[in-house]
Amino acid sequence: MEIADKWIQLGYTAKLVLRIVGILEATYYYRKNKASQKPRVYHGGRPIPGYSLSTDGQPVSDEQIKEWISELIADEESAYGYRKLTVCLRRDHQLIINKKKVYRLLKEEGLLQPQRKKNSHHPRRLANNREITAPNQLWEMDVKYGFIAGEHRFFFLMSLIDVYDRAIVDYHFGLSCEGKHASQILQRALWKRQQFDNENPPVIRTDNGPQFISHVFEEACQSFRTVHERIPPKTPNKNAHIESFHSVLEKECLQRNEFQSYQEAYETVTNYLLFYNQRRIHGSLYDLSPVEFGKAFTLQRITPFVVKV
Template structure:
C-alpha cells in the first residue's frame, strides 16, 4: 500500500440486501404499471408495509435506470403551404369547397359544435351541421347530401383536424375523386375564406343570441344561413349576395356551354350549298 496515490484508493460500497429486495419489487410493479412514476410506485410500496421515504425511492429508481416513457403523439396528416387559398384559389363555382368546425355552448353550459361548409368562389354557405358531437361519419353524411344537391366539387380545403384526416373521410373522398387540400398545420390564414365565414357566424349569430337547446341552435343556424346567402351583400362579390352571384355564375356557364353549338350551327349555315346537276 506504500507509494500509491491517495486518489486511487476509493471505497466501493455494496448495495444492501434491503435495497436489492426493494429494487426487485419496484421492477415488478413497473411491469404492471408502465405509465406510473416513482411517486405512485412508492405509495404502492408503502401500502404493502415498506418503510421508505421519497428520497430513497428516487435513488433506487434512478439506480435501476427507470424512466416513464414519453407519450407517443399520433401521426397527423401534415398539409403544405402550397394548398393555401391564395396559392390555389377557386376558379369557378363548385371548384373548391372549404369546411371547418367552430364550438359554442347552450345556456346550460353544454358544448355544441358547428360544421360549416362554404363554396369559396360564390361565398355561399352550403351547410351548417349542428350537433353535440360531430364525427367523421356525420361529416361524410353531410357531404353526401350536398353532393346529391349541388354535384361533386373538384377540391375541398381544410385544416388537419382529427375529423378531416380520418381514414374514413380520406378513403371516401379519394374513391369519389375529390382532391383534399390540407393546409399547413398552425396556419389558419391559409384557409382564410372559411376563417372569415366563421368570424361572421360568431359575430352575427352566436354572439347575438342565446342557444336554448340543440334543436333551437339548429333552427336559428338554418335561418341565419338563409339570411347570409340571400340578404347579406359581399364587397368581394361586387356587393351581390352569394345567392345572386351563384345565379349569375350558373347563367354565364349555361351561355358558355351554348356558344360552341351556336358557332357550329352558324358555320354550317355559311357553307355553300352545292346543287346536283340533272341531265
C-alpha cells in the first residue's frame, strides 16, 4: 500500500501502479477508505434498568431478585442452573424475566458454579429454636426495598431489630446494599448496645440474601465473636420479627407516600424509624414503645416474659 501510494503521488496512474505491484483496485480503494475513516466510538448500549416487572406490572428490584435466587440455590433439594432458575422465578414470583438476565445476576454474585461443589470457608449455620428472655440475646436482620417514583429507581433499607424489645438498633439506607453495609450495621449496633465486652454477644439471624452470605459479613461476625445463623429457604416465619416490622413499615410509611426524590424518601423513612422506636406503641410490649419498654425492663418495672423463636 505505501509503495503504491508513493508512485501514484509521483504522477503515475493508479491502474498501472496497482497492476505492477499486484494489488487489485477494489482492495486498494477499500483499504484506503477504511484508513481515512475516523475510529468508531462506542457509547454503550441501553443502560441496565436495575429492575424487572412482575406479571401485574409492578417493578421488582434486581437486589430482591438476587435474594430470591440465593434462596433457591441454598435449597439443598435443588441444584439448578440459570435456565431452571429462570423458570422458578417465573413460577414462584410471577416475574417477567429471561434467562440472559438471570445468568447476568448469577455472574455478578459469583453463583454460576454449582453450589454443592463449592467449598465454603463459612458453612451455613441453620437457625435454632430459642427462648429469648431479655434484650441483646437475638437480633434479626433483613432488607426492605422501596421505590422512588420520581427517579424511577429503588432504595434499600437494611434494618437490625432486637427480638425482645422490638427496637431497630441500627439500619442502612441507600441506593445500594452490600455485605459491607451489613457488617457496618452490626458493628454500630454492638457499640450502641455495649456488647463488645459481653461474653455472650447477641446471635445474628438472617435469611440467605447475598449481603448475608458474603465473605465480608461472615468475617465481620467472626471478628466480633457473634454467632450468625441463617434461616432455611422459604421459612420467613423463622425471621418473623423483622418481617413483621417490614410489614408495618410498608403499611404505615411506604404505601402512604409516593417519593419523588431520594432525599424525600430518606427523610420520610428515617423520620418514621425515629417515631417507631420512640413513640409507636406495641401490644406485645405492654402498650409501650421499644425505647419505653427498654427503660422499664432495665428498671424492673414490668413483668419479664419469654419469646419463643
